[in-house]
Amino acid sequence: MDAHIRFDRVSVHYGAHAALKELSLDVPPRQILGIIGPAKSGKTTLLKCINRTIDFEAGVRVTGRILVGGEDVYRSRNVHALRRRVGMVFPLPVGLPLSVYDNVAYAPRSMGIRNRAELDALVEHCLRQAMLWDEVKDRLDLLGTRLSGGQQQRLTLARALSLRPEILCLDEFSIAIDPVTTMKIEDILRELKNEMTIVLVTNLVQQARRLADRTAFMNAGQLVEVDETERLFEHPSNRITERYVNGDFG
C-alpha cells in the first residue's frame, strides 16, 4: 500500500525536550487516519510536521524524513506550495477579520485567481462542502469574526478546502464547538475522504472509532500502535493501548 504521507524515524526536539521520538508512520491515501493519545503525546507536533508549520516554533530541531507524496518536505523548493496541498483545521475556530466570502476566497486570491465568476463558484462550492452555505448565503459580507464558534470552525474548514488540498489535517477540531456542529463536520469528513487523505487528531476516543479507517495510538512522543480501527479497539496488541482505549488513563 502506497503511503501518501510517510514519517521515517522522525524526532522533534524543543530544546532538550523530545516531542517526537523516532516516529515512523505511514498514512495511506484516501482514508481517514485517526490519531489518539493522551495529552503531550506529540499528536499536534506530528501534524505540524506534515506542512512544516513546525518551523515557526522557536528552538525546534527536526530529524528524520517526512515524505508527502514521495517527496521529502524539507527538500521541497517551495514550502508555501507544500502548505497549500495540506489543509489544516485547529482546535480553536478562527475566522479571519474579513467577510465570509473573502475568508474562503483568501487562498485562491493569493494564488492569483481574480475572475469573479470563478471565485463565486469556488466560494459556494467550499461553503457547501463545509455545510455552511445555507446559513451564510444571504450574508456573505458578514465579518468572519462575528460568526458563532461552530460556524467559524466550518468556515475554517471551507478555507482549508478552497485550494483543493490532497491532505486534510484536523487537530481536535471539536473541543470548542457544539455537538451539532461536530456531527455535521463528522459527516463532511466521511464525504471528503473520497477526495483526499484525512489525518484526524482527536482526544475523543469514540470519535476516532466512528470516523477513522485506521487508528494510531501515540504516547509520550512515540507511536505505540497503528492498525485498522476496529482491530485496534477490539484487540489491541499493546497493553498501554488497551488501557487507553478503555479509559483507564488520559
Added chain:
Amino acid sequence: MSDSTPVVPVSGAQDIPPAAAPDALSRPAGLRASVAASSPRRWARWGELLIEGLIYLCGWSAILFVAAIFFFVFIEAAPLAAQGFDFVEFFTSVNWRPTSNVRPQFGTLALLVGSLCVTGLAMLMAVPLGLGAAVYISEFASGRTKEVLKVVVELLAAIPSVVWGFIGMMVIGPIIIRFTGTPVGVNLLNGSIILALMSVPIIVSIAEDALKAVPDSYREAALSLGANQWEVVYRVLFPAAKNGLLAAVLLGVGRAIGETMAVLMVTGHAIQIPRGLLDPVRTLTATIAAELGETVQGDTHFRTLFLIGLVLFALTFIVNLIADLIVKGIRSENA
C-alpha cells in the same frame, strides 16, 4: 446552483494542484507540482523578496543610526586627542573660558554640576508628584476621570521644550522675582521648576504602566485581608512595582539631563557652581546650543563642544541602559 458539486475550473492560474488522481501518488508529482505552485507570477516572487529585503534593512537601521550618531559626534571631537587637549582640565576645572584671548580654558565641571543640580532639584519635585499622580490615576481614579487625566498628562508631554522655556522666562521668572526679590528671574530654581514640569509626564506614564502591571490578585489578596487602599499602595504595590517605578524615575532623569532649549532659556548665563537656589547656572546642553553657532568649524572650541556632546550621549546611554536592565530584571523575575 445545481446540486452537483461544480468542478473548479483550473484556468490560467495553473497553480492549484488538481485533485489527486490515483496514479499521481505513485510517482513524485510533488516536485513538479511545487514548482508550478510557487507564487503566481515570477515577478510577484521577486517583488516579495525585494520588500522583505527592505524590511530587514530597515530593521537593522536602528543600530546603524545609533552607531552613526556616536561616530559623527566622535569624529569631530577625536582630533582633540591628537592635539594635546587637556582632558584633565576638561573634567575637573570649573573655568570655562573658550573665547579668552589670553588662554582658553575648557573646564566643564561647573557645567556638569549645573546639569546635575538642575536635574537633581527637578527630580526632587517631579518624582514625588509624579508617583503620587500615577498612584491616583492608577488606583483611585476611575472611568471618566481616569481617561481625562491620562489625556491631560499626554498633552502635557506634548508641550515643546521651547514653549516651556518661554513659560519659564515670562511667567515663572516674574513670579520668582516677586516672591524672592532677586533681580533676575532666570536661575537654578526656575530651571528646576520647568524641568520638573517637563519630566513629570514621562514619570507618570511609565509609573502608571508599572502599577498596572501588578496583578490584581495582589490587590485583592491585600483587600481581603482587610487592608484599605492606602495600605495596599504602600505595602503591596510599591514593593511589587519598585523596578518599574525605578525605571520611570531613571527615564525621567535621562530626559531631564538631555533637555536643552528650556534650560537654555531659564537657567541664566553664569558659568559657576551654584551656591543657592537663586543663582544662575549653565548646563552642558545649554552650552552647546548657545555657543556652537559662534565657533569656527574645526577649532578647539568647536571640537570641545562636540566632546561635551559625546559626554551627554554617554550619560544618557548609561542611564537608559540601566533602566532597561532593571525592566529586564523584572521580566526575568516574573518569567
Added chain:
Amino acid sequence: MKTPDAIGEPGNPNPDGKAFFRPSALERRKARREAAARWVFLGMTLVLVAPVFAIVAYMLVQAWPVLSFSFLWENPQNRMTAGGIWAPLVGTFCLVFFSLIFAAPIGVLAGIYLNEYAKDNWFTRAVNLAVMNLAGVPSIVHGLFGFGAFVLFAGMGKSVLAASCTLAVMTLPVIITSTREALSSVPMAFRQACWNLGASRWHTVRTIVLPNSISGILTGVIFEVSRAAGETAPILFTGAVYYVKVADHGWESFFPYGPTDRCMALSMHLFTLATQASGVPEALQYGTAVVLMGLILAVNGLSIGLRSYLRSRKRW
C-alpha cells in the same frame, strides 16, 4: 455552656442584629486614613495639572490682542517687531513634511521587521536596545549629529534637507515603537491561519496584519508629527535660521523654501523672539507661543481622538 442570648434581649451585644455590619473603631480609623490618602494623591495630581491650566490660560489672555487670521498669514516685519508668523509657519510645515517622508517608511518597515520577522536572539535584543537608546538621545546631540553627518559629511549644507533628515532620525524610534505595538495587537491566530493556507509572511502581513493595524500606526506617526514640529535643538544648526526673506503673496509664499534653502521655523522663531530679537512686543511673543502650542496640541488631540475611534471599531 451558656447559650447566647437571643437578639434583642439585654446582654446580647448585638441588640438590633446589625452590629456585624457597623464599622468598628478600627475600621473607622482606617476609612479616615484611606480618605486622607485619596485626597493627598488627588492633591498631588492637581498640583501638577492646575498650574499648567492656569499658565495656558494666562498665555491665551496675553496673546489675545495679536491672535487673528492675519497673524498667521503675514510675514514677520520690521525686524520681527511686527507682522505675523507666516514664514516660520510654512517652514515648520516643510520640515515636518520632509522628515515624515524619510522617517515614516523606514520606521514602519523597521517596526514590521521587529514584530513579524525578527527571531528571538541576541541580535534582535541589540536592535531593541538600539531603538530604546535612539529614543533617549538628547535633542542637542541629534543636532550635533545632523551637523556632522548631513551638513558637513553629506554636503547638504545648512538646508531644509539637512534639518529634515536630522528630525527624521530623531522621530524614528517612536514610529518604530508605535508600529510594533499596533502590529502586535493583531492576534497571532490570524497569522497562523494564513500561514497554514500557504501564504508567505509578507503576504500575510500585507493582507491581514497591516490593514488591521494601519490606524494604530497612523496614530503613532501623527504623534511624531507633533513632536517634530516643536523641536528646536536639532534644527538650530542644520537649517533653521533667524530670518529669511519670504515672498508676501502669490505662489512663492506657499512654497518659499527649496530643499537646499535655509528656512525659518516656528519653534526657532519663538526662541528668537524671546531671546535674540529686541523690542518685540510681548503680545507678539505670546501669540507665537500660543500658535505653536495650539498647533501641537491640536495634532496630538487628533492622534488621541483617532486612537479612541479605533478602539470602538475593532473587527474582532
